[in-house]
Amino acid sequence: MKPYYGYFLASIFLGVILFSFNSKRSQYGPPELGEFEVELKELASELHNLIWVDARAESAYIEKHVPNAILLGPDSFEQNLVKLLEKWTPGIRVIVYCDSKFCDSSHEISERLRNEVGLENVWVLHGGWKSWEEQ
Amino acid sequence: MGRTVIIFHTCIRMLVASILIFAAIVKAVDPSEFQQQILAYQIVGYKISFFASYLLPSLEFSLGVGLLFRLGYRQALQISMFLFAVFTIALTYTWIAGLDISCGCFGKFDFVSKQLGAIIRDIVILIFLVFLMKSEVVASRNIDKAE
Numbered sequence: 636m637k638p639y640y641g642y643f644l645a646s647i648f649l650g651v652i653l654f655s656f657n658s659k660r661s662q663y664g665p666p667e668l669g670e671f672e673v674e675l676k677e678l679a680s681e682l683h684n685l686i687w688v689d690a691r692a693e694s695a696y697i698e699k700h701v702p703n704a705i706l707l708g709p710d711s712f713e714q715n716l717v718k719l720l721e722k723w724t725p726g727i728r729v730i731v732y733c734d735s736k737f738c739d740s741s742h743e744i745s746e747r748l749r750n751e752v753g754l755e756n757v758w759v760l761h762g763g764w765k766s767w768e769e770q
Numbered sequence: 771m772g773r774t775v776i777i778f779h780t781c782i783r784m785l786v787a788s789i790l791i792f793a794a795i796v797k798a799v800d801p802s803e804f805q806q807q808i809l810a811y812q813i814v815g816y817k818i819s820f821f822a823s824y825l826l827p828s829l830e831f832s833l834g835v836g837l838l839f840r841l842g843y844r845q846a847l848q849i850s851m852f853l854f855a856v857f858t859i860a861l862t863y864t865w866i867a868g869l870d871i872s873c874g875c876f877g878k879f880d881f882v883s884k885q886l887g888a889i890i891r892d893i894v895i896l897i898f899l900v901f902l903m904k905s906e907v908v909a910s911r912n913i914d915k916a917e
Binding site: 638639641642643645646647648649650651653654657659660661662663664665691692694695698733734735736737738740765 | 798799800801802803804805806807809810812816817819820821823824825827828829831832833836841842844845846849868869870871
């Protein structure tokens, strides 16, 4: 039995050292909202006056998505951008979402919409599809 | 065991040990990123992911060193098998659930971006570990018989 204890004690010891001497520490609680992120509760009053952009995989989009959302993932950006531009009017808010708060595709797409297409008022839904489902 | 089998056995042991040590170092460099990758699995919450982001790389490193230098060798193999079985199950869950996430196994240095590739890789490592365990059991039986 002793080697088992050895491994677990060594891991705890190394873990404490890792925590003590690392500047990129993980967090014990949830993070605050990032730049260009918006929470679903903030959008409650204007849910039907938004353009929803789904940046997840096509299979996930086909299965379920926010009503009237446009599929615009990294793989379908060029192909489906026209659909977004057809819907877009100046001043309208564009909300991009992916799976959860930890996926990157929503941030990637929102950046491309701002920088490459020149759209303003493009936001990322904090918590992504998961937060929509939990509402 | 024949000479070829011993060489093959040693190579596999070194390979698995190197994989564990490399994975541990990559994760230890940036625990915050590793925590995000754990959370993306949507299996555990913040508190567990916080502890896992420090303990998992540490455990992987300990196991890698254990396999490399044959320290508590059999136990290192057993814990590693358990660990890779858990990784495989977790990855399979995300794959079935259709979650669009990266494996997180080797941080930014992971050349396998899709879950299916990572599942296959974990299963191959699991097979290597079973092979090492089986060889160890056979070797200890032979020693017992010789005595």
